[in-house]
Amino acid sequence: MGTMTQRLVYWLSEHPAIIKFRWSPIQSWGSTWSFLLTSMAFYLTVSLVLHLILVLFRRRRPVPLGPIPAVYSLSMALISAVIFTGTLFSAAAEIRDTRWFWRRSKTPLQWLLCFPLGTRPSGRAFFWSYAYYLSRFLHMFRTYFTILGHRKLGLLNIFKNLMLLCMSFLWLEFSQSFQLVEIMLATLVYSVVYGYKFWTAIGLPSTCFPFVLSCQILLLGSNLLCHVGVLLLHLRKGGCNGIGAWIFNSVLNAAILLLFVNSFVRKMHLRRRQVEDDDSVLHSCSASKETKVENKIKDKNH
Template identity: 30%
Template sequence: MLSGLDLEYWLVNHPTIRNFSWRPGKTLGSSPHFLFFTILSYLFSTFILPHRIISSSISPQLIKTISAIHNIFLLLLSFIMALGCLLSTFHHAPHLHWIICFPPHTKPTGPLFFWAYIFYLSKILEFADTLLIILTNSVQRLTFLHVYHHSTVVIMCYIWLQTSQTLFPAVLVTNASVHVLMYAYYLSCALGVRPRWKKLVTNVQILQFYSSFVVLGVMLYYHFTGSGCSGVWGWTFNVAFYLSLLLLFLDFHKKSYGASSINKNKLAVKSSKPFFSLQENH
């Protein structure tokens, strides 16, 4: 078992973490060109590649195994990122005000920005979520919400680092914690166990957006009543992004868990069992 001091070393004070520095154009993934081509490649592979040829060449059992490994890895990574960022905040925040509002001209260095960088890279890794949907032929799960979320969240994380954006630690810890729950659900599905708390995952995702707006409001107060906060123009992008995601998730919640949707699903189960299985497939 790791002690508190061991955790502090491996997640906060390890030289690689403590000495991290985001250097535009030098750090891996730090150029606008990398960001552009990464998102373009994701969209191309999602909409252009011949999915049927790819999916038919891999056995369902192998896809299940890949899915389980993918979900275990992201579950553990999400937990480590949340814990690492939380511990880094406690150890490096000079005061509570600093957590809500980075001082102007804050440099993107140190443990907090290391975890922001890992989080940024993890969002690229999460593109594999879409690949797994394609491989299982679950086309109906390839929604606008899914593709929009995966492609745009990478931009948000890039802006965090590029602008030393205020508030990203709170968003990182919250989002990574939600993803622990989400990937635990997906892992259970990949292992053939269908949890009954699917709706909880969506509800928690929606709750994180509501809480984000509350904290963003507090940040604005500090920004306009003090000397300002770092990365405010990046914050404006986040507001638009969070609002769009909130509206899309609320629409998804209504369609998935509304009365008409429940009745439709019951009818689908009675009339077509294979259709139901496809709908519920990870």
């Protein structure tokens, strides 16, 4: 068991390719601003074109995708679990190797939330940040499955994917503080959510409460608390690295949170109206039955 754990630690945090990682246009695929903007435009264009094709052909039934969504969910759950584990091991290794330098000024949690000024995007931690950045492209395929399966464009989902891709790029470009915590929180939730989607996609029973929605609320709440922690550390500890990117990150997170809350309130309002309509239908049906019974009794008396 110990040997297996050591091998896992080596392949996820001590491998030379991980230790020697550098975020640069020469060594890292997709590390230029032009690539980012082109990818975002391509994703948005494909989503709109796919939706327009279904509208023009007036296809009312979902496009059969077979086992593709289930395989996709299982793959994303495993990828998210690997990124979470790699980030956790690499963060522990970075703390072990550099703690002597900042031991008197910071705790490990403070280091995770607030990188020292002058931090460069290289080494173990940023390797897994890069892996998370690449995984954001895989997350985008979920939009295509939604359009084909439900014929819904899902503008909120498209906006969220674009913003998360942009944020993950900024984490690397500006060595932004707080990114490791957000990566671990996000990948942990993704591994659970995609595992649940795989569970339901193969026909196994679902929970009696909105599981995915609960995980999303938990993730947003945790991110909000961590953002407050970063701000406090920046003001008290003399500055955190990449604070400009962090401010932009905070604005995007706030926009995503507002859109999520708006969508959640609208869904709850529609559900409440549906329940009220069902109650009114049942009430009218029962009233009509009572009227019929009364009419029959009157006819018999006559």
